[in-house]
Amino acid sequence: MKGISFGQYYPADSVIHRLDPRFKVILTILYIVCTFLCKSLVGFAALTLSALVLIFISRIPLRIVLRSVRPLLMIIGFTFIINIFWSRGEQLITPEGWPIRIYAEGIWNAVYMFLRIFALITGTGIFLTYTTTPMDLTDAIESLLTPLKKLHVPVHVFAMMMSITLRFIPTLTEETEKIMNAQKARGANFTSGSLMQRAKALIPILIPLFVSAINRAVELSNAMECRCYHGGDGRTRLNVLRCNGRDWASLAIVVLFGAGILLLNGVGIGYTLG
Amino acid sequence: MILSDIYIHAENLCFSYREGNGKEENPALRDFSVEICEGEYVAVLGHNGSGKSTFAKLLNLILTPTSGHLTVGGVEVTREDLSDEEILNLRKNVGMVFQNPDNQLVATVVEQDVAFGPENLGLERAELRRRVDDALERVGMTQYAKHEPHRLSGGQKQRVAIAGVIAMMPKCIIFDESTAMLDPSGRREVLDTIRMLNRDYGMTVLNITHYMNEAAEADRVLVINDGRLLMDGTPDEIFARREELQAVGLEVPQCTELVHRLRGLGIALKGDGISTPDACADLILHAYEKLSK
Structure with a gap:
């Protein structure tokens, strides 16, 4: 369990890894918008190409990215089938009189949907989860939400909660394992029996875990007070986020890409979404 | 003893924890008076529930004494009109390292954790950098600056916690059973660090412990029993009173x-x-x- 890593961060030295995390959050949002702007065949071709280019320049192995697509295969497959069988259109592919009617539009829809989801997952993965440490992400979110402070939204508190959560995930995972082993040593059984029995078997794990988590919280808050913590006011940071030309350039590229997609929507090759 | 050398001056300190129903329990500390000088290495001994940890928590106002007077660094901190700034200043000057290393590390990267205290003090970035590097070097953890704390050993985590405290440049550090959860080698690491801070950097050190061998390393030993100061002297003086120690559940x-x-x-x-x-x-x-x- 010591080897547990936070999120899916994949350490590598690429341009994308070095981007300012605040820009990466914005780029992710823009890229998601791009995937939804896409309507034409050429547009989707460009989108898929861009996703592949992103994987290439981020230096993250293709299999790692594909691994994150795997849990979503069920959903993708389901929408694919629904699109094929339930879409109505003008070009009927199956012969007249068959009980199942499949239209060409249905297949286009299904393929486009698949490409869109693929680009969506790759885009968020490459811009955020694979290339940004959770700590950086927390800092970025705090920084981006700073304007909300004027509306009395406790932005600093949220960010602090997020980073403490990240800090304690491995500690509590280790603790859970310890408790489970202790209960197993006394004959507890977590792996057999009906669903109800298994759920009940979890109670002797959850109660000690909660008690210990609360005790930890008390001790941690004492320790934080001892180290002069008094909220976000007047607090400085060791790591300050800095943006440079590279960040602005990447922003410009993604915005231009979005504009390009819009233009390509007008190219009438193949099927265009309505 | 010159008065200006006294750093902590406690006079008739009392403290009682409140029960769930608001009633006060038996006092954890009664009429506790002690003077601790600058640069002293003091061990505080006592068995579980003797009030030694309570005493430590009163010194930086994590707990507020029910009655009595406490002066730290010439400032009376039991005044009614103590400002928030004075409290922060007190906590900056009197740092504390706790028992469980896991429950005092805040950040997911060692150097960011060490920076936590100084960040709260609102220091400039260059100064933060300097203090973090300096503190990590003092405890010998420089090479682990970018590591995740949960991958370190107990002794290493505790050294990071110490670095986090010394980065605030306190005058005094209280170790509240900081070695209790460590294995022998981890305990040695921490004790060597404590001694180094006291000898080489002249910090006032209070080591609260129930290990006699640790107490033997100090200049002075306080024995607390049932919320009262029972003995006060050099380790040799204290350990010579073997029967009295055994009577309060402590072994020499x-x-x-x-x-x-x-x-x-x-x-x-x-x-x-x-x-x-x-x-x-x-x-x-x-x-x-x-x-x-």
Whole structure:
């Protein structure tokens, strides 16, 4: 369990890894918008190409990215089938009189949907989860939400909660394992029996875990007070986020890409979404 | 003892925890008076529930005394009109390292954790950098600056916690059973760090412990029992009062016990140095040489 890593961060030295995390959050949002702007065949071709280019320049192995697509295969497959069988259109592919009617539009829809989801997952993965440490992400979110402070939204508190959560995930995972082993040593059984029995078997794990988590919280808050913590006011940071030309350039590229997609929507090759 | 040398001055401190129903429990600390000088290395001994941890938490106002007076660094911190700034200043000057290393590390990267205290003080970035690097170097953890704390050993985590405290440049550090959860090598690492901070950097150190061998390393030992200060003296003076210590549930170090028993057998061991193994070995060697002559 010591080897547990936070999120899916994949350490590598690429341009994308070095981007300012605040820009990466914005780029992710823009890229998601791009995937939804896409309507034409050429547009989707460009989108898929861009996703592949992103994987290439981020230096993250293709299999790692594909691994994150795997849990979503069920959903993708389901929408694919629904699109094929339930879409109505003008070009009927199956012969007249068959009980199942499949239209060409249905297949286009299904393929486009698949490409869109693929680009969506790759885009968020490459811009955020694979290339940004959770700590950086927390800092970025705090920084981006700073304007909300004027509306009395406790932005600093949220960010602090997020980073403490990240800090304690491995500690509590280790603790859970310890408790489970202790209960197993006394004959507890977590792996057999009906669903109800298994759920009940979890109670002797959850109660000690909660008690210990609360005790930890008390001790941690004492320790934080001892180290002069008094909220976000007047607090400085060791790591300050800095943006440079590279960040602005990447922003410009993604915005231009979005504009390009819009233009390509007008190219009438193949099927265009309505 | 010159008055200006006194750093912590406690006078008739009392403290009671409140029960769930708001009633006060038996007092955890009663009429506690003590003076601690700048640069002293003081060990605080007592068995569980004796009030030693409560005493420590009063010193930086994590707990507020029910009555009595406490002056730290010339500022009376039990005043009614104490400002928030004065509290922060007190906590900056009196740092604290706790028992469980996991429950005092805040950040997911070692150097960011060390920076947490100084960040709260609102220091400039260059100064933060300087203090973090300096603190990590002092505890010998520079090479782990970018590591995740949960991958470190117990002793290493505790050293990071110490670095986090010394980065605030306190005058005094309180170790609240900081070695209790560590294995012997981790305990050694931490004790060596404590001694280094005291000897080389002149920090006032309070080590709250129930290990006698740790207490033997200090300049002065306070024994607390049932919320009261029972004994106050050098380790040799304290460990000479073996029966009294045993009466309150404390055992003297093994080497001291050995000297006591040899004396009980009628062997003349002259001298006071009975708290460290080296001193005891010297005593026994001298006696042996005399006997063999």
